[in-house]
Amino acid sequence: xxxxxxxxxxxxxxxxxxxxxxxxxxxxxxxxxxxxxxxxxxxxxxxxxxxxxxxxxxxxxxxxxxxxxxxxxxxxxxxxxxxxxxxxxxxxxxxxxxxxxxxxxxxxxxxxxxxxxxxxxxxxxxxxxxxxxxxxxxxxxxxxxxxxxxxxxxxxxxxxxxxxxxxxxxxxxxxxxxxxxxxxxxxxxxxxxxxxxxxxxxxxxxxxxxxxxxxxxxxxxxxxxxxxxxxxxxxxxxx
Amino acid sequence: xxxxxxxxxxxxxxxxxxxxxxxxxxxxxxxxxxxxxxxxxxxxxxxxxxxxxxxxxxxxxxxxxxxxxxxxxxxxxxxxxxxxxxxxxxxxxxxxxxxxxxxxxxxxxxxxxxxxxxxxxxxxxxxxxxxxxxxxxxxxxxxxxxxxxxxxxxxxxxxxxxxxxxxxxxxxxxxxxxxxxxxxxxxxxxxxxxxxxxxxxxxxxxxxxxxxxxxxxxxxxxxxxxxxxxxxxxxxxxxxxxxxxxxxxxxxxxxxxxxxxxxxxxxxxxxxxxxxxxxxxxxxxxxxxxxxxxxxxxxxxxxx
Numbered sequence: 060x061x062x063x064x065x066x067x068x069x070x071x072x073x074x075x076x077x078x079x080x081x082x083x084x085x086x087x088x089x090x091x092x093x094x095x096x097x098x099x100x101x102x103x104x105x106x107x108x109x110x111x112x113x114x115x116x117x118x119x120x121x122x123x124x125x126x127x128x129x130x131x132x133x134x135x136x137x138x139x140x141x142x143x144x145x146x147x148x149x150x151x152x153x154x155x156x157x158x159x160x161x162x163x164x165x166x167x168x169x170x171x172x173x174x175x176x177x178x179x180x181x182x183x184x185x186x187x188x189x190x191x192x193x194x195x196x197x198x199x200x201x202x203x204x205x206x207x208x209x210x211x212x213x214x215x216x217x218x219x220x221x222x223x224x225x226x227x228x229x230x231x232x233x234x235x236x237x238x239x240x241x242x243x244x245x246x247x248x249x250x251x252x253x254x255x256x257x258x259x260x261x262x263x264x265x266x267x268x269x270x271x272x273x274x275x276x277x278x279x280x281x282x283x284x285x286x287x288x289x290x291x292x293x294x295x296x297x298x
Numbered sequence: 299x300x301x302x303x304x305x306x307x308x309x310x311x312x313x314x315x316x317x318x319x320x321x322x323x324x325x326x327x328x329x330x331x332x333x334x335x336x337x338x339x340x341x342x343x344x345x346x347x348x349x350x351x352x353x354x355x356x357x358x359x360x361x362x363x364x365x366x367x368x369x370x371x372x373x374x375x376x377x378x379x380x381x382x383x384x385x386x387x388x389x390x391x392x393x394x395x396x397x398x399x400x401x402x403x404x405x406x407x408x409x410x411x412x413x414x415x416x417x418x419x420x421x422x423x424x425x426x427x428x429x430x431x432x433x434x435x436x437x438x439x440x441x442x443x444x445x446x447x448x449x450x451x452x453x454x455x456x457x458x459x460x461x462x463x464x465x466x467x468x469x470x471x472x473x474x475x476x477x478x479x480x481x482x483x484x485x486x487x488x489x490x491x492x493x494x495x496x497x498x499x500x501x502x503x504x505x506x507x508x509x510x511x512x513x514x515x516x517x518x519x520x521x522x523x524x525x526x527x528x529x530x531x532x533x534x535x536x537x538x539x540x541x542x543x544x545x546x547x548x549x550x551x552x553x554x555x556x557x558x559x560x561x562x563x564x565x566x567x568x569x570x571x572x573x574x575x576x577x578x579x580x581x582x583x584x585x586x587x588x589x590x591x592x593x594x595x596x597x598x599x600x601x602x
Contacts, residue, residue, distance in 0.1 A: 108486055110482055129485065129491065130482065130485035130486045131486075131488050131489060131490050131491060134485070134488040135488050139486075139487075140486045142483070142486070146480050146482075146483040148476045148479045148480060148483070148484075149479065150475060150479060151472065151475060151476060151479070155472050155475075155476075156476075158469070158472065159472060159473065159484070159487050159489070160487040162469050162473055162488060163487075163488030163489075211488065
């Protein structure tokens with residue numbers, strides 16, 4: 060098991076953003092996290108990444124306990140995170156952005172190949188590799204952060220809403236690339252999406268979150284067949 | 299022509315010190331949102347490191363007697379060491395506190411340093427003879443310019459050039475720039491927070507030491523308060539430059555230097571004692587016009 064999250068609870072001050080959440084992913088598998096705004100999806104990812112500390116629970120990554128580890132230590136275990144919002148380094152060039160995550164790699168031989176791969180995936184980045192990343196449009200910045208996360212040669216990549224701000228055609232490209240890496244390199248995917256559509260297309264397991272809790276879990280295709288998903292998403296039957 | 303040259307050299311050499319100071323402050327602010335008000339006291343500390351502690355009226359020169367090629371690295375190392383030590387012992391433990399808490403702590407550290415110097419050396423300014431032959435003027439296209447001014451400007455440009463090369467060309471430099479812009483994201487890419495912050499403190503301390511050496515040579519005196527006025531102007535320069543922007547800090551350091559020298563030359567004689575009032579009036583106007591600073595980085599605007 061690559062990632063095992065057990066009963067974590069995360070608070071921002073008085074507010075409990077994530078309550079008693081558990082999940083696990085095997086290497087080479089995909090887990091989608093869906094749910095409405097404010098369900099705690101981003102908090103879940105941030106807690107795993109070590110950006111916020113859980114008040115309770117434990118997280119194991121690649122066999123090591125990482126519950127109160129720093130983000131850089133967790134990244135060095137092969138966890139690559141694409142947080143919500145576009146966190147490009149605007150004053151750095153595109154190529155500097157891409158190279159940033161490679162600083163922790165002990166084997167530098169794959170960097171050139173990695174660059175070639177992401178440039179092939181997003182040719183637009185290659186055209187402007189020496190421009191500051193700040194000049195990119197929103198969608199282009201989203202491509203850059205995904206490309207940058209791939210450059211770190213992760214075992215597990217966590218992406219918070221990859222489709223946000225991207226044209227449908229580009230979203231397809233991004234997913235194609237991710238799924239291909241899943242096949243060829245055994246890359247594990249942890250993806251947050253508001254809707255379940257992508258999860259159904261890509262296949263894999265899915266969890267649904269609402270009000271800080273995981274309310275439903277199962278195979279994405281199976282879950283989408285019944286009414287349970289819709290009911291859980293909107294909270295039918297509770298009012 | 300000679301007047302213009304004279305003016306340019308005056309402005310650049312005054313601006314150099316402000317720019318170096320502003321850079322030292324901006325570097326630390328960039329990586330940990332700390333405005334380090336103890337920075338000026340690092341400057342004074344490095345100057346006093348040239349002397350042997352004594353309460354005598356006459357300074358007992360100690361490190362200051364070393365040949366220049368030893369003296370400069372020793373003083374730079376003292377500056378870097380003091381700065382790194384303050385991060386390890388104090389600022390590291392405040393990493394996630396409110397910026398106001400960190401600022402007040404840096405004030406307190408400044409007072410502690412100042413009073414340590416006071417205990418060891420008394421508050422009486424002492425004269426020190428450090429490379430005094432550098433104050434002799436050189437003839438340059440008809441203008442008589444103190445050699446020290448030329449050296450100050452050349453040194454500053456060399457330091458800036460070296461720093462730009464470090465920040466642009468090395469992996470560590472790129473990590474430092476990234477950390478200054480978005481610290482959390484940089485860490486999520488495996489950038490080691492402690493190392494980057496310690497490096498920023500070390501560089502910042504060396505910049506303070508460089509200012510100390512220039513000041514000691516220029517004025518020929520040591521005074522426990524000598525870093526304060528520089529720190530104040532340098533801080534103002536970082537704010538006008540846009541907090542967190544390194545080029546902004548440097549450019550505004552030079553701008554304030556130029557404005558100061560220009561006012562000194564062009565103000566009517568009766569108004570000259572109030573020169574700083576005019577400088578700071580310009581600062582206020584600048585901030586009213588652009589509260590975020592002239593070169594505010596994107597990251598300063600939207601940072602969670």
